[in-house]
Amino acid sequence: MNRNLFVFAGLVLVQLGIALMPTVMPVDWGWQVGLGVVLGIGAIASLLFTGSQWRRLGLVAISAALPCVLAETFGWSDRAYPGLGYIVAAIITAVACFGAFVALAIFGKRLPQEKSHSP
Numbered sequence: 001m002n003r004n005l006f007v008f009a010g011l012v013l014v015q016l017g018i019a020l021m022p023t024v025m026p027v028d029w030g031w032q033v034g035l036g037v038v039l040g041i042g043a044i045a046s047l048l049f050t051g052s053q054w055r056r057l058g059l060v061a062i063s064a065a066l067p068c069v070l071a072e073t074f075g076w077s078d079r080a081y082p083g084l085g086y087i088v089a090a091i092i093t094a095v096a097c098f099g100a101f102v103a104l105a106i107f108g109k110r111l112p113q114e115k116s117h118s119p
Contacts, residue, residue: 004059007048011041011063019067038064038092042099053104057097064096065089 018037042060049056071077072085 004049004051007045008059008063011045012066015041015064015067016070019071035095038095039099042096043103045096046100046103047107053108056104057100060100061093061097065093068092 042064045060045063046056049059051059068077068085068089072083072089077085
């Protein structure tokens with residue numbers, strides 16, 4: 001559980017850093033690069049989280065959506081398009097979960113599972 005918490009916090013901070021990078025230095029990424037980054041983040045995150053495959057997918061979905069939802073909630077997003085952050089969060093979550101699903105389909109059998117404490 002502690003590992004999941006650290007991975008979750010790290011992913012949210014990395015995604016916030018990526019979102020704020022164009023304001024610090026001029027970066028002109030195409031949508032293809034952004035799509036690849038989100039797919040990669042989802043795949044790597046699913047391998048870093050612990051637990052069952054569904055728990056990993058759930059944590060990837062929450063960690064992918066949280067930065068966009070925070071940006072929309074606290075007004076860090078574009079004021080000309082209110083509510084756009086929620087649509088972007090849904091798209092990013094779907095792409096990250098697809099990356100996680102593919103990574104878990106390929107490497108899932110080799111990953112350690114949490115042991116159940118039930119009798």
